[in-house]
Amino acid sequence: MSAKLATVIRSLALVGLGVLAGAGGGIAAWKKLNPPPRPRPDVAGPPGGASLAPPEEPPEEVEPTPEPVKPPGEVKPPVEVKPPDEPPAKSPDPGPEFFGFRVGSAARAPEPKPEPKPDPKPDPKPEPAPVAKPPAKPVISRLTFMKDRCVAGFDGKSTLHDFSGWTRSVTGSLEYEKGRLAETAKASCTIDARTLDTGDADRDKEMHELHLESAKFPDMKFEVAAVRMTGAESMAMTGSIEIHGVKKDVEIPCTLKVRRDGYVYAKGELKAKMTDFGIKPPSKMGMINVEDEIRIWFEVWAEPARGDRK
Numbered sequence: 001m002s003a004k005l006a007t008v009i010r011s012l013a014l015v016g017l018g019v020l021a022g023a024g025g026g027i028a029a030w031k032k033l034n035p036p037p038r039p040r041p042d043v044a045g046p047p048g049g050a051s052l053a054p055p056e057e058p059p060e061e062v063e064p065t066p067e068p069v070k071p072p073g074e075v076k077p078p079v080e081v082k083p084p085d086e087p088p089a090k091s092p093d094p095g096p097e098f099f100g101f102r103v104g105s106a107a108r109a110p111e112p113k114p115e116p117k118p119d120p121k122p123d124p125k126p127e128p129a130p131v132a133k134p135p136a137k138p139v140i141s142r143l144t145f146m147k148d149r150c151v152a153g154f155d156g157k158s159t160l161h162d163f164s165g166w167t168r169s170v171t172g173s174l175e176y177e178k179g180r181l182a183e184t185a186k187a188s189c190t191i192d193a194r195t196l197d198t199g200d201a202d203r204d205k206e207m208h209e210l211h212l213e214s215a216k217f218p219d220m221k222f223e224v225a226a227v228r229m230t231g232a233e234s235m236a237m238t239g240s241i242e243i244h245g246v247k248k249d250v251e252i253p254c255t256l257k258v259r260r261d262g263y264v265y266a267k268g269e270l271k272a273k274m275t276d277f278g279i280k281p282p283s284k285m286g287m288i289n290v291e292d293e294i295r296i297w298f299e300v301w302a303e304p305a306r307g308d309r310k
Helices: 003-033 201-211
Strands: 140-145 151-157 162-167 170-177 186-192 219-231 234-243 246-258 264-273 293-304
Touching: 162 201, 170 293, 186 293, 234 264
Parallel strands: none
Antiparallel strands: 140 170, 140 293, 151 162, 151 293, 170 186, 186 219, 219 234, 234 246, 246 264, 264 293
């Protein structure tokens, strides 16, 4: 092999290695810019398996009342048959009468006895007025959000790809009068902003330090002021939401399910702008820009207090 041919082969090998290295670097850069989405847990699925839904207590079985067993050989007593009543015997005809005197008799007709006068009745006593029964005491249901069975997060879009962030660090409580949920519901929810995770460490660091400032504003809060039922299992909750230290009035359409054993499932979402809460949308080199509008969502399970469980 000539020296010239060997030089050509070495050059081609170096070019190939450079192409492979460049391709590998391009793939790594693409994966860095497009991390796989972090899978969300199944919250509303049936209890068991991968679902976060709490197991449902079986209904109480009611034993049927046994029918009385008649002893063998029991004979019903015969029914007595009464003979028909005989008509009373007629007295002999005393004969004709004339103005109360029997014909052929000197006896006078008896004088009619005076009818007794009825005793005067006393005036009836007035009936006492009915005593009004005190109103029934309302039964209050108190529930708390279940640890690790609640999820909250957000969905965002950018010029490069879509992304999401979520956390299970959700706490809260729910209180309502049984039979009057819409009129009496009170609820509050707190999300630990420091635990929001998008599945990319570098992006999360920038999100928490530069945009959410979660060390300074660790809590995201939602307070329910009123509930309006919009269907058998749907409602609209109005209240205030606080993000990045800024509070706004919002209305959130929700799905609501109250289980037979007292557990409550709620799911809702709303669209909001980051700039409304003083957050500047992320941008890199003016080429990768995140849209201002994001979708905020939550799914929660609440369990009743021990005394309220059925």
